[in-house]
Each structure stands twice: as structure tokens, then as C-alpha cells.
Amino acid sequence: MRILVAGASIAGPALAHWLHRRGAAVTVLERAPELRPGGQAVDARGITKEVIRRMGLDAPVRAACTQTIGAHSVDAAGAVLETYRADDDGGDGFIAEIEILRGDLSRVLYEDTRAGVDYRFGEWIAELTQDADGVDVRFAGGERQRFDLVIGADGVHSSLRALVFGPHERFVRHLGHALAFYSVPNEFGLDRWLLEY
Numbered sequence: 001m002r003i004l005v006a007g008a009s010i011a012g013p014a015l016a017h018w019l020h021r022r023g024a025a026v027t028v029l030e031r032a033p034e035l036r037p038g039g040q041a042v043d044a045r046g047i048t049k050e051v052i053r054r055m056g057l058d059a060p061v062r063a064a065c066t067q068t069i070g071a072h073s074v075d076a077a078g079a080v081l082e083t084y085r086a087d088d089d090g091g092d093g094f095i096a097e098i099e100i101l102r103g104d105l106s107r108v109l110y111e112d113t114r115a116g117v118d119y120r121f122g123e124w125i126a127e128l129t130q131d132a133d134g135v136d137v138r139f140a141g142g143e144r145q146r147f148d149l150v151i152g153a154d155g156v157h158s159s160l161r162a163l164v165f166g167p168h169e170r171f172v173r174h175l176g177h178a179l180a181f182y183s184v185p186n187e188f189g190l191d192r193w194l195l196e197y
């Protein structure tokens, strides 16, 4: 079976892992010119750890972990109200034992699959037509190919979904919540600890 996946972040390479393992010929298109780094921490708890183990990725994921030791909740004066440690609750606590940066997780998944999967960077789906047996696809670079199945793993604002099902406004509902992550100098002298005010 020939399967085309759009997006090489987290979902795309994870899906490529399982599809390739089941014998599919998988092509992954990533619009960015290379694997996108960056992003904050992703925690793996409970069943997620079992999924990582079944993928055979326990060792590389653990090797890429942030090694955060724990967190203190503090009041405005800096007095510690509560302390959490990565080994609380069998590693499934507030600070998870497996905490990995999004970009590192993406890289682990990509490295695991790159030998058996046809990754194309700087490429995306420009046009697709479906019939009863498959999908004819034209890549932005001009190449045409036919696949049995096309899967969108190109994120919340998926262009592939827009191409097939219509504009984002029909599917994305903003909940009015925004987060900003950025790097700052280590003014608090923190070493693998989190401070939460």
C-alpha cells in the first residue's frame, strides 16, 4: 500500500513508524526546508510511556530528556509552598520522569524512520483528486504520484484539510488562551529545577 503523509513534526513521523512497520510504502512531505526545531517540553505519562516502549524508542527518548529534577511552587516572597519531584507518582507526577523538548522528540521520531520512509522536505501537496481506488497528487514541485491513501498530519491549521474539506474557520475554534515560551538568562540560578510563582 502506498501512503502519503503531509507533515513531519510529531504525528507524521510517529504515523510513518507504524505504517512502515506494517509494510506500507510511506512518503512524508514537510513544507519546511528541514526538520523544524524548537518548542517546549512534552511530558510522557502512563500509556504514552507504553507506546514509546512498543515503538522501541525508550532508550533514545530517555537519552534526549530534559533531566528536570523537580519544581517549587513559591509565593510572591519566594517562600516554597510545595515541592514536586520527577520521581513522584512513579514518574507520572506534575514533573514527568519523561520530559522531552518538542524538537528533540520530533528528531528522535525522524531518525527512527528516515531509513525506511521517503521524506521530502520543502515539499507539499498542491492539488489532489480522489477516485474510488486512490488519490492522484501533484506536489508543489510539480511531481505527480498516485497513492492509496493520503493523511494530513500538518497541524492545527492544516492546509491539506483546507484543500479537501474547506476553510479553517469551519474546524478551528479559538478558546482565547495563549502561551508564550522564550529563553531568558538564568537569573535565578536554576539548574534543572522549575520555579512556579
Ligand SMILES: Cc1cc2nc3c(=O)[nH]c(=O)nc-3n(C[C@H](O)[C@H](O)[C@H](O)COP(=O)(O)OP(=O)(O)OC[C@H]3O[C@@H](n4cnc5c(N)ncnc54)[C@H](O)[C@@H]3O)c2cc1C
Pocket (backbone or CB within 6 Å): 006, 007, 008, 009, 010, 011, 012, 029, 030, 031, 032, 036, 037, 038, 039, 040, 041, 102, 123, 124, 125, 153, 154, 155, 156, 158, 159, 160, 181
Ligand atoms: C516549531 C513548533 C513548535 C511547537 N512547540 C510546541 C510546544 O512547545 N508545546 C506544545 O504543546 N506544542 C508545540 N507545538 C505543537 C505540537 O507539535 C502539536 O500540538 C502536537 O505535537 C501535534 O503535532 P502535529 O505533528 O500534529 O502537528 P505540528 O506539530 O503542528 O506539525 C505540523 C507539521 O506540518 C508541517 N506542515 C504544515 N503545513 C504543511 C503542508 N501543507 N504540507 C506539508 N507539511 C506541512 C509543519 O511545518 C509542521 O512540521 C509546536 C509545533 C511546531 C511546528
